[in-house]
Amino acid sequence: AASEHFMDVSAVDTLEGEATGTFMEVVNPNGDILFGLSDMEIYHCMTPEWLTKHLTLLKRAKYLVADLNLPKETLELLIALKMKHQIPLVLITVSVPKMVNMPASLDGVDLLIVKHDETEAFLNLAVKSEEDAEQAAIKWLSYGAHSVIVTKNDDTLVYVADNGETIRYKNPHDITNRYKWGANEAICAGLIYARQQGKSISQSLMAGFANGYYTTQSLSLVRSNLSTLQLEKDIEELAKVEKEYRV
Structure with missing residues (x-):
């Protein structure tokens, strides 16, 4: 009800007995995260069969954006849809545990946006510097994505594309207490x-x-x-x- 003033929510499904995905962090006065609580069960309902019901809408999209809350097989179907209809597709990671939903092949993904800790866990390498992030992004390209962004907190962003273009941003200001x-x-x-x-x-x-x-x-x-x-x-x-x- 709150969002319908800003976006078209007519295609949003409501499932009886299911709750909207929720994540809550408990933070201390210093801004450190003590622990998190989540209820993500509803994402298991976003199956390939569910996605297929929305194909007419998806084929009209100017952009497709998905994250790794979706099951792997659903994401793989979405990639196949993108490749058939040539719709730009952005894939965004969510957390280290959700990396299990990463498709085996990223062929057809125009842009992968992934955080440094997820990259470390999935690729089994350290991402401590901008140089590390760039090398990690290059390794991600080997999975088939056309371009990759590796971020670290909100202060470092490294972009690498399969055409060799590389852009690196780092915030020079003190951000440790934010x-x-x-x-x-x-x-x-x-x-x-x-x-x-x-x-x-x-x-x-x-x-x-x-x-x-x-x-x-x-x-x-x-x-x-x-x-x-x-x-x-x-x-x-x-x-x-x-x-x-x-x-």
């Missing part, structure tokens, strides 16, 4: 928004970086002042000092 809730989601949202608007990959990365940075200035999961106009202003301001962030 709460990180929502930063990765904000980065993904800003980046995908910019790509939909036809912006270049460097502009899109800056959009994601800006949205992630300013989200961490707020204690809300989604900052209250976020709008298309505000995001464009944020991108413009950060672009002025982009050289400080390129490494």
Whole structure:
């Protein structure tokens, strides 16, 4: 009911006896996460059969965005759908435990967005620096994705594409005391928004970086002042000092 003012929710399914996926973090006064609680059972209902019921809608999409909450076989069907109809597809990781849902092949995935700890667990390598993140991204490309972004908290972002293009951003400012809730989601949202608007990959990365940075200035999961106009202003301001962030 709250979201229908901002998006079309007419295709959202309500399942009797099931609850919306929920994740809660318990955080101490220093912003450290003590533990998390989740109820993710409903995602098991997002089967290939469920996805097939929505094929007509999906085939009309300008962009497909999915994360690893979905079962592996559902994601594999979505990739097949993308390849058949040539719809841009972004795949976003969720957590280390959910890496079990990573498709065996990423052929057809236009962009994979993955965090450093998930990369370390899945690829069995350390990601401590921007150089490590770049090498990890290159290894991810071997799974078939056209491009990869490896993030670390909200301060490091490394992009590598199969055409050899590499872009690295690092926030030079002290961010250690800021709460990180929502930063990765904000980065993904800003980046995908910019790509939909036809912006270049460097502009899109800056959009994601800006949205992630300013989200961490707020204690809300989604900052209250976020709008298309505000995001464009944020991108413009950060672009002025982009050289400080390129490494």
